[in-house]
Each structure stands twice: as C-alpha cells, then as structure tokens.
Amino acid sequence: MIRNKEQKWGWWFLLPLYPYNQRATIRTEILKNQIWTFEQPHGLLYAVVPIRMTVIKLKEGGLLVYCPIASTQECVKLVRELEAQHGKIKYIIHSTSSGLEHKIFVPPFARCFPYAQVYCVPSQWTFPLRLPLSWVGFPQKRTKFLPLDWRESPFADQFEYHILDIDLTQGSFSEVAMYHKSSYTLLLTDTIISIPDKPPEIIQLNPFPLLFHARESALDELTDSELNRLKGWQRVCLFALYFRPSMIDTISVEQLIFEAIKSPNRSRRNYFGLFPFRWLPQWQKSFFAIRNRLLVAPILESLILPQASQKVLNWVNLISLWNFEKIIPAHFDAPIQTNPLEFKKAFSFLDKTTTNPYTLYPSGDRQIYLKDANFIRILERNLVKLGIAKHPKD
Numbered sequence: 001m002i003r004n005k006e007q008k009w010g011w012w013f014l015l016p017l018y019p020y021n022q023r024a025t026i027r028t029e030i031l032k033n034q035i036w037t038f039e040q041p042h043g044l045l046y047a048v049v050p051i052r053m054t055v056i057k058l059k060e061g062g063l064l065v066y067c068p069i070a071s072t073q074e075c076v077k078l079v080r081e082l083e084a085q086h087g088k089i090k091y092i093i094h095s096t097s098s099g100l101e102h103k104i105f106v107p108p109f110a111r112c113f114p115y116a117q118v119y120c121v122p123s124q125w126t127f128p129l130r131l132p133l134s135w136v137g138f139p140q141k142r143t144k145f146l147p148l149d150w151r152e153s154p155f156a157d158q159f160e161y162h163i164l165d166i167d168l169t170q171g172s173f174s175e176v177a178m179y180h181k182s183s184y185t186l187l188l189t190d191t192i193i194s195i196p197d198k199p200p201e202i203i204q205l206n207p208f209p210l211l212f213h214a215r216e217s218a219l220d221e222l223t224d225s226e227l228n229r230l231k232g233w234q235r236v237c238l239f240a241l242y243f244r245p246s247m248i249d250t251i252s253v254e255q256l257i258f259e260a261i262k263s264p265n266r267s268r269r270n271y272f273g274l275f276p277f278r279w280l281p282q283w284q285k286s287f288f289a290i291r292n293r294l295l296v297a298p299i300l301e302s303l304i305l306p307q308a309s310q311k312v313l314n315w316v317n318l319i320s321l322w323n324f325e326k327i328i329p330a331h332f333d334a335p336i337q338t339n340p341l342e343f344k345k346a347f348s349f350l351d352k353t354t355t356n357p358y359t360l361y362p363s364g365d366r367q368i369y370l371k372d373a374n375f376i377r378i379l380e381r382n383l384v385k386l387g388i389a390k391h392p393k394d
C-alpha cells in the first residue's frame, strides 16, 4: 500500500486496530449544507468495518461534532473546509463511556480545535486504573459532562438527547442518542447498526481485507474482482458481529502449516500464508439473515443490554417519541432511512412480557441469528465465571 502522509495516524498504538497508522477518510454530505459524515476503516485484524463521526451545522453558524474519529491531516483538512464555509466547531460530543474505539480519538481531535467545548456522556471510566479525564488527554478547562436533562444543554433549541447508562461490573455502558430536530435525524453510536449489501466505499479504498477473507483456503490466489470483494465483505461482517460465526470450521495446526508452505502468497501482510478458516456450504444464509435491517449487535443483545432491560426499554420508548426519519450510527451503513416503530421493534427481544409474535415465534432469519450468536453466549458464560460480567438482572 502507498504510504500517504496525510493519512498517518500517530496514536494508533493506544489501541492497535487495523489499519494501524494509515487511515483514509471519506467525507459525505448527507443533507445539503447541514449534515456530513466522515468515515474511516477500522477493525480487528482484517474484520474491517466503517467507523464514523457526524458533523451538523448549527442554526447560528458553527458546527457540532458527534463521535470524533482519528484526526489525521486529511480528516482535519476536510473539517477545516467545512469550518471555512459554515463556521468553527463549537461543540464536540463524546457520545459513549464504554466504546474505547471512540474514546481514544476524542483528546487528539479536541486538541486540533482548541476553541471547541467538549461534552462527554457521564459515567466515564478507564481500565485498569480509574483516572480523571484530564489524565487521559481530555482538555481540562473545556471538557464538561452533558447535563442529564437535555433542556439544560446550550444546544437545546436544536437538539434533544437521552442518555442510556448501564452499570456493568467494571464500569458503565453509556451512550447518548441525539435528535437533530430540524432534519429529523437521530444520531447513535453503537446501539443500532444496519449492514449494507455491498462493501462501503471506505472499505473498498484498500480491498485487501476483503480479498483475504474471500478465499476458500490458503492455496487460493488473492484475486481482486467485484465478486470477491462482495464475498469478502459478507464474511467480514459475520466476523465483526459474531467473532466466531457458526458457519466456519477451523483446520488442524498440521494442515494450517502445510497449506501456508504451499500458499501462493506468503507475505507478512497475508499472515505468511496462514489461513485457518473453512466456510461451510450455505454460509451466505447467515449474512442474508442480518443485512439491510435495524439490528442490535449480538454482543449488546446477549451481554450488555439485558443487564438493565427495563432501563433500555424506557430509553427506547423516549427515543421513539421523536419523529426521526433517518438514523446515523457510528458503524456500518448510514444514513438508515427508518422510523420510530422500526427502531422500537429492533429492541423487542428485551421485552419478556411481550405477546409480539416476532419475539415469541422467531422467524427463519432470527433462528439463524441466534445460532450464529452462540459463541457470544459461550463468551458471556465465561466472563460471568471470571467475575468480569454479571448475569442479566431482569
């Protein structure tokens, strides 16, 4: 890959996620002269998905930034172009307390825009030591917590918000859902995703991870074609969601080494030819079961949200009172054209008293989803045993 100085990300070692020190940025205008998204690739090993920040123009001029991403030269330049046209950044919203993959970007981003106020969701925490925000790089004099009541915020005339805060054993899972009233847009971080059919543009800038996963074994060439990009994307999504999807087998160590020696590509980038996966026939059914709909990621569905089901349902109900037409989350597809009813339905798994047939009699897609999420449930049991997670309360 050609090294691009403008895409260099020097703080990559704080959380070493792919693509490490090189991060491309794509800016997209979602609503003319009002809303823009900034996307970068991001993932564990080669399970790469988009990570996104959203920028909204304020009524009085100036910008609000929700969920900052890596402030590479390229990213900052793209933001400055908006500032030149629409006014400087006034507010930076750090929208989560648990999403380390978002938190690490906030202090460097805030330092690039020293006139902006930083608003964080409450219940911030660090691990293993509890450190004040200023010790992890947040600018002390201009960092505040979002007031619990949105009416007390300085942007209440344009945004309403509701904070979800779930107490986990080692810290809190928090996220702020923000509603931009004039554009009927809901901003979320990790609680909702929608998986697009095709690989997003930001992931296709460097298709290597897609081609890596498109192979059937280490003996296949890495061939760039539209079909391989698509196949790779479907598999990447299954890895990103389930960590270990039900439709893969792994091979023995002997076979792994044997195939690596015979692999046509033994470069470091190709993990020296090591490729331990075998996809089972009909694996694509797993992808078709989760694409193009509002989805709560299985790690949240199994492990985190059931810790406080009623609290989550109350939060969902409050959000459903807003008249939103689109959601912009921090990962996968955006904007998602949707409505409050669809949003509510995505969380119906939490409602144990429901008579909703969707929950009581899972569809074929839902059954596939539950089977694929089995590894997460095993993970949950192990985390509970180790005392890192708790059994669901409700």
Ligand SMILES: [Fe+2]
Residues within 6 Å of the ligand: 099, 101, 102, 189, 190, 330, 331
């Ligand atoms: Fe995230």
